[in-house]
Amino acid sequence: MTTRNLTRFWEWGRKIICVGRNYADHAKELKNAIPTEPVLFLKTSSAYLREGSPIIVPAYSNNLHHEVEFGVVIGKAGTAIPQESAMDHVAGYVLCLDMTARDIQDECKSKGLPWTLAKAFNTSCPVSEFIPKDKIPDPGNINLWLKVNDQMRQNGNTSQMIFSIPYLINYISDFISLEEGDLILTGTPKGVSRVQEHDEIEAGIEGIISMSFKVERS
Amino acid sequence: MTTRNLTRFWEWGRKIICVGRNYADHAKELKNAIPTEPVLFLKTSSAYLREGSPIIVPAYSNNLHHEVEFGVVIGKAGTAIPQESAMDHVAGYVLCLDMTARDIQDECKSKGLPWTLAKAFNTSCPVSEFIPKDKIPDPGNINLWLKVNDQMRQNGNTSQMIFSIPYLINYISDFISLEEGDLILTGTPKGVSRVQEHDEIEAGIEGIISMSFKVERS
Numbered sequence: 001m002t003t004r005n006l007t008r009f010w011e012w013g014r015k016i017i018c019v020g021r022n023y024a025d026h027a028k029e030l031k032n033a034i035p036t037e038p039v040l041f042l043k044t045s046s047a048y049l050r051e052g053s054p055i056i057v058p059a060y061s062n063n064l065h066h067e068v069e070f071g072v073v074i075g076k077a078g079t080a081i082p083q084e085s086a087m088d089h090v091a092g093y094v095l096c097l098d099m100t101a102r103d104i105q106d107e108c109k110s111k112g113l114p115w116t117l118a119k120a121f122n123t124s125c126p127v128s129e130f131i132p133k134d135k136i137p138d139p140g141n142i143n144l145w146l147k148v149n150d151q152m153r154q155n156g157n158t159s160q161m162i163f164s165i166p167y168l169i170n171y172i173s174d175f176i177s178l179e180e181g182d183l184i185l186t187g188t189p190k191g192v193s194r195v196q197e198h199d200e201i202e203a204g205i206e207g208i209i210s211m212s213f214k215v216e217r218s
Numbered sequence: 219m220t221t222r223n224l225t226r227f228w229e230w231g232r233k234i235i236c237v238g239r240n241y242a243d244h245a246k247e248l249k250n251a252i253p254t255e256p257v258l259f260l261k262t263s264s265a266y267l268r269e270g271s272p273i274i275v276p277a278y279s280n281n282l283h284h285e286v287e288f289g290v291v292i293g294k295a296g297t298a299i300p301q302e303s304a305m306d307h308v309a310g311y312v313l314c315l316d317m318t319a320r321d322i323q324d325e326c327k328s329k330g331l332p333w334t335l336a337k338a339f340n341t342s343c344p345v346s347e348f349i350p351k352d353k354i355p356d357p358g359n360i361n362l363w364l365k366v367n368d369q370m371r372q373n374g375n376t377s378q379m380i381f382s383i384p385y386l387i388n389y390i391s392d393f394i395s396l397e398e399g400d401l402i403l404t405g406t407p408k409g410v411s412r413v414q415e416h417d418e419i420e421a422g423i424e425g426i427i428s429m430s431f432k433v434e435r436s
């Protein structure tokens with residue numbers, strides 16, 4: 001596997017681990033408690049989507065939400081990685097959307113069911129170009145934004161995260177070993193809202209990158 | 219990627235999709251309703267475990283359960299695969315354990331949280347050797363068994379599954395595309411119970427394969 005290209009991690013990376021409720025203002029807007037430990041859920045690799053292809057509203061949902069998130073791409077495998085050396089395992093970053101069928105998620109939560117249908121469907125993880133680590137010297141202080149049809153909906157800073165990137169890498173790798181090509185989605189700031197067929201989502205990391213996706217129905 | 223060897227799918231396969239409550243007698247023993255559609259959850263590739271290495275009880279659990287399951291290995295990619303041609307996408311089978319931190323799962327269910335900690339930890343997916351498709355002409359009628367320290371705990375037949383393998387492949391691939399090397403765990407019959415440090419789990423598909431794993435604490 002010596003030919004794997006980290007800048008195209010979505011073609012071969014095996015894990016997408018997502019953190020929920022990692023910004024206090026977003027936890028509050030969904031009427032969730034502020035977590036005392038990270039809330040983790042999973043997407044699968046078929047959720048990856050690249051610019052040029054549309055986000056598809058799943059047939060079973062009538063309330064698809066956008067969540068703009070800062071993504072961390074793992075470059076070096078590890079288990080029980082200490083916080084102190086966690087950043088040595090990071091190869092770079094990526095801007096992500098954690099597309100969420102909010103109606104289905106609410107139903108799963110109330111029934112005690114797993115979130116798979118709400119979070120892991122095809123096209124639920126649009127990603128930007130890979131951003132090498134040295135382009136973002138301080139990942140704990142970057143501005144993320146998201147617009148729908150040119151209207152600003154989300155605008156936050158990673159300094160508002162409850163659990164930092166090193167904390168998350170340590171917490172996750174204690175029970176899920178990390179591998180090269182794995183992706184961690186670090187949570188979304190407030191402002192999540194519904195998107196519908198024909199909407200255009202544009203999102204960015206201020207001064208670094210932007211991307212846009214059309215929304216279609218299946 | 220032409221060198222990928224399906225008989226070692228656990229080394230490179232990207233998805234593990236699991237079906238919960240697919241045997242009525244098991245749904246009942248956990249006091250769950252009989253599902254009207256499949257309950258799906260995910261493990262990650264770091265959950266894979268092969269004979270010779272121990273199952274590790276996660277540090278945060280005091281009630282690790284065994285669940286013996288019939289696994290389906292995908293050999294041909296597809297989206298929205300019709301039931302009629304679903305079996306053309308199957309390369310073979312594998313005997314699996316869906317190791318479950320039942321105490322954590324109960325907590326997640328009551329709090330409406332995802333099942334990640336309960337289901338996706340390292341060593342939570344022990345698998346047997348790969349079984350080529352032609353070795354099991356009728357996957358809808360095979361006997362699965364599991365013993366702990368030589369005592370029979372689970373003994374069921376895949377004919378008791380609520381949702382058949384073709385049904386599951388169609389249902390899943392409608393919203394999660396399947397790829398070569400993906401694994402589907404099809405649920406467990408009744409008899410799940412706790413295992414502890416030093417226990418030995420032995421499991422088999424009658425007349426086809428068996429495997430055994432020691433349990434250790436982290």
Ligand SMILES: [Mg+2]
Pocket residue numbers: 018019020021067069098187188
């Ligand atoms: Mg999110």
Ligand SMILES: [Mg+2]
Pocket residue numbers: 388389392
């Ligand atoms: Mg269908």
Ligand SMILES: [Mg+2]
Pocket residue numbers: 236237238285287316405406
């Ligand atoms: Mg199971």
